[in-house]
Amino acid sequence: MSEAARLMDAAIRLSLRGLGRTAPNPNVGCLVVRNGRIVARGWTQPGGRPHAEMMALEAAGAAARGAELYVSLEPCAHVSPRGPACADLIVASGVSAVHIAMRDPDPRTDGQGAARLGSAGVAVTLGTGEAAARQAMAGFLSRIALGRPRITLKLAMSIDGRVSMPGGESQWITGPEARAHAHLQRALADVIVIGRGTLEADDPSLDVRLPGLEDRSPRPAVLSATLDAIPASAKFADRDPLLLASVDDLCGLAVNDVLVEGGAATASTLLAADLIDRMLVYRAPVVIGDGAPGAGRIGLERLADAHGRWRLAETRALGNDRLEVYARTR
């Protein structure tokens, strides 16, 4: 790995700090580097402002003059009521070069940020670490490309694909390591969705119960065409829950990452509509037999239609269980 690639990698890792909290803005990471030393760092703040570049440049102060900037997404070119354009800030800071992992597909920037830097005499490189940057901002990029958040379906299931015992018992199929991992995924989502059936059967907390991350619980949402309001008795009622009357409401959320935690009716409806981008399957080494399945009818007519849609992107052990991450092939 070249020096530039390593520095960009560090900027991208920094960008992950904002995951699940920067919507509607992308989670960006930024480093100010002088003579190979990192002198300041920034990442998109909760709510999306300040941007990563502004935070890094403020931290750098006068040290920015003549320094190089590493940023995981093209600096924005649009002035907003909430702040100036990052490209203008960078020019004003006296930075001599800007390394950008990827062009911002948002039409308000889309090349114009880099152009503004270039015409002001700042050296610009584009593309270092692009694949990693794409993965780090997958939710934001889904919004731009598909016009909706990235939707991740979480399933905790047995070898034979069951999510609960015949009588409904489902706590716990997986062990503590898998459950901790699943809680971390909550922290990385903007919104967490369940169906009305799960609300009524389980009244789940939908919070992040990991030491140090308790304040990272995503906004809860319930999918239901029949509820008028979310009952005040729900465990998450004090966290400003959303009521989604349809899948369109879900797709219309102005956030980057949505995590769906069931149940089967909700999973099926989203799978049938081909709206799931990623599945996190926590597989326990148990056979259940005639329990409830994780999904019901999803509208496939032939086996051939089922093939080619999913790619096992990652798998690893989590205690006695295994995580299988499937990515939709698009």
Added chain:
Amino acid sequence: MSEAARLMDAAIRLSLRGLGRTAPNPNVGCLVVRNGRIVARGWTQPGGRPHAEMMALEAAGAAARGAELYVSLEPCAHVSPRGPACADLIVASGVSAVHIAMRDPDPRTDGQGAARLGSAGVAVTLGTGEAAARQAMAGFLSRIALGRPRITLKLAMSIDGRVSMPGGESQWITGPEARAHAHLQRALADVIVIGRGTLEADDPSLDVRLPGLEDRSPRPAVLSATLDAIPASAKFADRDPLLLASVDDLCGLAVNDVLVEGGAATASTLLAADLIDRMLVYRAPVVIGDGAPGAGRIGLERLADAHGRWRLAETRALGNDRLEVYARTR
């Protein structure tokens, strides 16, 4: 790995050549070694005779005198109408030392083979490579320990645990690499079992369709309490198929390794009776939804009863699919 461990490992790998063909005898491997060089090899022959030691000693001839023997199971101490005791053969051959991976739990030998060698002045070591030898002879050891063959259940399933589409279509859930691997597993079994439902629905060939292994097809068997005879029209009718009227008939088979290939009723009955020792799950990266599950009711009352029974012993990629090998924890 020490020299002795490497040689024993080679003997154990040799023993695998007999897998699925030596019943009711164990599949054993044997090397004759002189001055660190392998001068002869033997493995249990189809039908169980000659034993590995006899084959190796015959191949070695006069070179056995003063040589060392590596053998994956304690040489037998019992004379049978089908041949002499291996311990006696070894003493007569003039071998100076015998390395044995594991004691033979068969009560007719169980320490007596090693004792006979020792009292004849042959140096004996016991235990090198025992774990690997146990695995190589798992079927035989199951017969001695549990009084029945090792029973392996094969399942080709989707992410969500379905083995066919709602309409019954199941060819193919997995790809060519997984199917080839499954065919190899057939070659390593003595008997392959299906339920009457699968016979009538699919009329499968149950043979080994791998180049060079066509003659390794296991003996086919059908589980059915209602059939009087296996229909002469069955594709495997000319391979002397067995009719098993009950699970007891299956357990009473005088073979080491039984492979069960479904369907769900047969899988459930064996899982409920806790008769499955190993599951080979070929997992395809597809979601099916409301297809047929691989197993039905298996008699568990609570989730706690499902836990602790299975251990993921191995997992690996096979083309686009993944093999998950689960071993019963006993």
